[in-house]
Amino acid sequence: MKWTFIALLTLSQWTLAAPEIGKTAPDFTLKGQDGKTYKLSDLKGQWVVLEWFNNECPYVEKHYHADFRNMQNLQKKWIEEGKKKGQLNWFAVSSSAPGKQGHLTAKKAKEIRDTERKANMTAILLDESGKVGKLYDAKTTPHMYIINPKGTLVYNGAIDDKPSAQTSALKGAKNYVSAALMSLLNNKAVAIASTKPYGCSVKYKN
Numbered sequence: 001m002k003w004t005f006i007a008l009l010t011l012s013q014w015t016l017a018a019p020e021i022g023k024t025a026p027d028f029t030l031k032g033q034d035g036k037t038y039k040l041s042d043l044k045g046q047w048v049v050l051e052w053f054n055n056e057c058p059y060v061e062k063h064y065h066a067d068f069r070n071m072q073n074l075q076k077k078w079i080e081e082g083k084k085k086g087q088l089n090w091f092a093v094s095s096s097a098p099g100k101q102g103h104l105t106a107k108k109a110k111e112i113r114d115t116e117r118k119a120n121m122t123a124i125l126l127d128e129s130g131k132v133g134k135l136y137d138a139k140t141t142p143h144m145y146i147i148n149p150k151g152t153l154v155y156n157g158a159i160d161d162k163p164s165a166q167t168s169a170l171k172g173a174k175n176y177v178s179a180a181l182m183s184l185l186n187n188k189a190v191a192i193a194s195t196k197p198y199g200c201s202v203k204y205k206n
Contacts, residue, residue, distance in 0.1 A: 018137035018156075021193045025145070025153040028132045030093070032123030033109035038091065045149045046087040047184075049078065049177070051159075052133065052202060053092035053124065054102030054141035055112055058165040059199035063142065064117050065167050071142075071159075075120035078181050085185050086149060089122040095133030097205035102141070103128060130204040140199035144177050148184065155180040157195030 019026055025048075029039040040048065051071070054060055063071040075090045082088020094109065096102035104112070109124040127133055136145060146155035159177055162169035180190045 019135075019145075019153050021153055021156060023153060024151050025147045026135045028135060030125040030127055030132060031106070032091075032125055033104075033106050033113050034123055035106070036123065038123060038125060040147070041151070043089060044151055046089055047082050047085070047149060047181075048147040049088065049090040049181075050136070050145040050147070051090065051092045051121070052138045052141050052143040053094050054096055054200055054203065055104070055117070056102045057141045057200035060141050062165050062167050062170065063159065064119070068167055068170055070170055072118065072120050074175070074178060078178070079120065079122065081181070081185055088181075090120075092119070092121045092124045093127055093132065093138070094124060095127040095130045095138060096203040097128055097130060100203035100205070101200070102203055128205075130202070130206075133202050133204065138202050140197040141202060142199055143197040143202070146177065146180055146184070154184060154190055155193050158197045161195075163198035 025040065027041045029037060031037055079088050079090055094102065094104045096104065104124065104126060106126060109126060113119050113124050142159050144155065144157060144159050145153060148154050155177065157176060160173040160175045162173040176192055176195055179192065183190050
């Protein structure tokens with residue numbers, strides 16, 4: 001019994017281990033605000049950016065602020081740049097549980113995607129169980145990941161080097177995601193592949 005418990009505990013810890021740079025990104029299937037089902041393994045051969053999202057988080061608001069549109073512009077730019085190398089999908093992932101800050105229904109997510117934020121991401125993926133967020137060890141909103149066409153995780157961390165909720169911090173910030181994508185789409189190594197994410201904690205169920 002004792003050894004069985006230890007084995008199960010070890011298996012549980014291994015299963016929940018954070019994804020590693022240079023290793024295959026964990027597969028997942030989630031519904032989008034558009035009613036479509038998105039499966040990561042179906043996107044092999046394409047670039048994928050994952051952005052953990054909470055529309056009520058002030059750090060997220062900083063990047064989506066209507067006067068600056070920092071995140072919307074990044075989404076548009078890199079989705080368009082990605083077309084030159086095949087295709088790039090940018091997904092915002094909402095792991096806020098029902099009753100928690102930032103929880104999204106499909107209807108609300110559609111309003112955010114198409115009206116309220118006028119965002120340019122491919123889709124908002126609904127992960128209210130938090131299963132995918134925990135699979136990726138997503139800690140904050142935003143928390144960013146880049147997956148290459150081979151399905152390998154090539155970036156994990158913060159959006160930029162200014163861990164502030166103030167829009168003034170956008171000026172002069174080094175955007176890690178843009179820098180990584182610039183290198184990757186030009187067949188160069190990523191100079192900084194892992195950073196410490198900042199923002200609001202992901203509002204998981206437990």
